[in-house]
Amino acid sequence: MRVLVLAKEGEPGKAATPPTPEAMAEYQKFNEELVKAGVVVASGRLSPSAQGKRVRFDGKKRSVIDGPFPETKELVGGYWLWEVRSIDEALEWLKRAPFDGGTFELRQVSMHEGA
Amino acid sequence: MAGRSSSVRSRCTKAREGALAIETVASDAHRAIEAIWRIESARLIAGLARLAGDIGTAEELAQDALVAALEQWPTSGVPERPGAWLMATAKHRATDLIRRRKTLGRKYEELGREVERDQGGTDQDTTTDEEFGDDLLGLIFMACHPVLSKDARVSLTLRVLGGLTTEEIARAFLVPVSSIAQRIVRAKRTLTETHVRFEVPRGRERVARLASVLEVIYLIFNEGYAATAGEDWVRPALCEEALRLGRILAELAPTEPEVHGLVALMEIHASRLDARVASSGEPVLLLDQDRGRWDRLLIRRGLAALDRAEKLGGAMGPYALQAAIAACHARAATAAQTDWPRIVALYDAVAELAPSPVVELNRAVAVGMAFGPAAGLELVDALVSLPSLKAYHLLPAARGDLLRKLGRFREARAEFERAASLTENARERELMQRRAAECAAERIAQDER
Numbered sequence: 001m002r003v004l005v006l007a008k009e010g011e012p013g014k015a016a017t018p019p020t021p022e023a024m025a026e027y028q029k030f031n032e033e034l035v036k037a038g039v040v041v042a043s044g045r046l047s048p049s050a051q052g053k054r055v056r057f058d059g060k061k062r063s064v065i066d067g068p069f070p071e072t073k074e075l076v077g078g079y080w081l082w083e084v085r086s087i088d089e090a091l092e093w094l095k096r097a098p099f100d101g102g103t104f105e106l107r108q109v110s111m112h113e114g115a
Numbered sequence: 116m117a118g119r120s121s122s123v124r125s126r127c128t129k130a131r132e133g134a135l136a137i138e139t140v141a142s143d144a145h146r147a148i149e150a151i152w153r154i155e156s157a158r159l160i161a162g163l164a165r166l167a168g169d170i171g172t173a174e175e176l177a178q179d180a181l182v183a184a185l186e187q188w189p190t191s192g193v194p195e196r197p198g199a200w201l202m203a204t205a206k207h208r209a210t211d212l213i214r215r216r217k218t219l220g221r222k223y224e225e226l227g228r229e230v231e232r233d234q235g236g237t238d239q240d241t242t243t244d245e246e247f248g249d250d251l252l253g254l255i256f257m258a259c260h261p262v263l264s265k266d267a268r269v270s271l272t273l274r275v276l277g278g279l280t281t282e283e284i285a286r287a288f289l290v291p292v293s294s295i296a297q298r299i300v301r302a303k304r305t306l307t308e309t310h311v312r313f314e315v316p317r318g319r320e321r322v323a324r325l326a327s328v329l330e331v332i333y334l335i336f337n338e339g340y341a342a343t344a345g346e347d348w349v350r351p352a353l354c355e356e357a358l359r360l361g362r363i364l365a366e367l368a369p370t371e372p373e374v375h376g377l378v379a380l381m382e383i384h385a386s387r388l389d390a391r392v393a394s395s396g397e398p399v400l401l402l403d404q405d406r407g408r409w410d411r412l413l414i415r416r417g418l419a420a421l422d423r424a425e426k427l428g429g430a431m432g433p434y435a436l437q438a439a440i441a442a443c444h445a446r447a448a449t450a451a452q453t454d455w456p457r458i459v460a461l462y463d464a465v466a467e468l469a470p471s472p473v474v475e476l477n478r479a480v481a482v483g484m485a486f487g488p489a490a491g492l493e494l495v496d497a498l499v500s501l502p503s504l505k506a507y508h509l510l511p512a513a514r515g516d517l518l519r520k521l522g523r524f525r526e527a528r529a530e531f532e533r534a535a536s537l538t539e540n541a542r543e544r545e546l547m548q549r550r551a552a553e554c555a556a557e558r559i560a561q562d563e564r
Contacts, residue, residue, distance in 0.1 A: 001355075036363065036366045036367075038358070038359040038360070038363045083358070085355075088150035091147075093154065
């Protein structure tokens with residue numbers, strides 16, 4: 001099954017303290033471990049929401065809202081797409097991540113019908 | 116009275132809630148342990164197999180550690196480094212085992228020395244990722260050793276590398292649990308009796324051993340992709356398991372082009388999993404599939420893996436060639452845009468490298484698409500008398516297709532009926548029967564014209 005991991009770390013690049021090289025190395029090690037285990041299918045980091053846009057649909061009307069977006073705590077800074085056998089497996093992997101802040105959301109992707 | 120009964124009820128409810136809460140904690144812990152087992156078991160068994168020299172002992176020790184976790188973690192909580200905990204526990208068990216079975220002989224004495232050496236002054240954590248990788252690779256080569264039958268290799272691989280239970284493997288292959296259990300026991304015994312060593316083979320031997328590993332992974336994938344028996348046409352869980360093993364292997368042996376070739380082939384085939392089953396459960400054949408339902412992410416991954424295989428240089432192996440064929444389909448926006456002459460050329464290369472009647476049949480179908488049904492039929496007809504294809508349902512299915520295109524509906528119908536009688540898959544049988552009925556209707560229409 002596929003699980004989308006949403007990193008709700010707040011506004012990208014706006015962290016109170018920038019990550020140390022050690023923290024970056026630790027993160028890379030974790031990511032490598034995930035790749036080696038065949039877990040990561042795709043991943044990406046998002047640019048600051050100032051460069052983002054929102055389109056709101058209301059009947060026939062489309063209104064475009066320019067970033068930055070206000071709800072900073074809920075902002076997604078990056079994502080992973082994982083291939084795992086259960087949501088519990090994803091949870092166990094995520095618990096091993098070397099993060100010390102932010103909320104990470106696990107969402108199962110509905111894929112094969114009947115699977 | 117009312118007050119009392121309600122307070123009794125509330126007390127009962129509370130007790131029940133309490134029990135429920137304890138149960139929830141226990142079942143949460145069990146689910147966590149199950150997930151951790153899935154993540155850790157292969158590495159654990161691999162590390163222990165290197166020490167013990169055989170999979171049977173390694174698995175026993177790993178299972179002991181799992182039992183200990185099931186006993187302790189629900190109350191003590193999951194340790195911070197569950198993998199290291201399991202390994203340390205398994206090694207303790209190994210020491211116990213040696214004490215208890217000292218008389219049992221050399222194997223355990225050796226294991227004891229290894230464990231002591233391993234624990235002497237060194238911390239569990241010092242095991243590098245590279246060593247883990249080598250252990251895992253050693254375990255893959257051992258479980259897929261050519262001394263074992265195909266069935267035995269597949270079962271043992273799913274068990275020790277996939278972390279699947281015997282019941283899960285049995286369910287996946289629609290085989291009684293006892294048969295799978297027996298297969299695994301026999302496989303372990305064979306490995307011990309034939310003194311198969313725990314190693315990562317090098318040089319010439321590596322080529323043959325790697326071919327055996329790739330074959331096992333592809334067999335698992337194919338059983339999921341086109342189930343040979345049963346009610347379901349596909350079993351995606353087996354495909355996912357094979358893909359996972361392939362992706363792991365590609366990281367462990369990144370310089371082997373055929374590993375990337377196999378991964379490419381599986382990624383591209385898996386991209387069609389959704390599209391190749393109709394909502395009724397019936398198979399949808401490649402050219403009839405809605406390409407909008409193909410998984411673009413898997414196609415991109417597949418093409419990238421094929422690219423990696425090609426960049427490693429050398430002549431393309433059979434898996435990379437088949438992946439290149441699959442890529443021709445993946446790149447075509449519509450079925451009509453398929454580059455059939457290139458597919459024929461690629462099949463020529465496959466036929467030269469790994470000749471087989473099935474490859475010849477696929478080539479004949481491609482020729483039929485590239486150069487017309489008459490040319491295809493001529494090639495298929497040459498295969499009809501081959502004994503190895505006598506019971507192969509896709510031969511009459513392909514012949515039926517070509518005959519139908521040539522307007523020879525009566526013969527086509529007979530071929531589809533034959534294909535229906537040969538397949539063991541219920542869904543595929545329905546499809547073949549429907550084709551036969553369509554041919555019958557087309558014949559009547561033809562007669563009326």
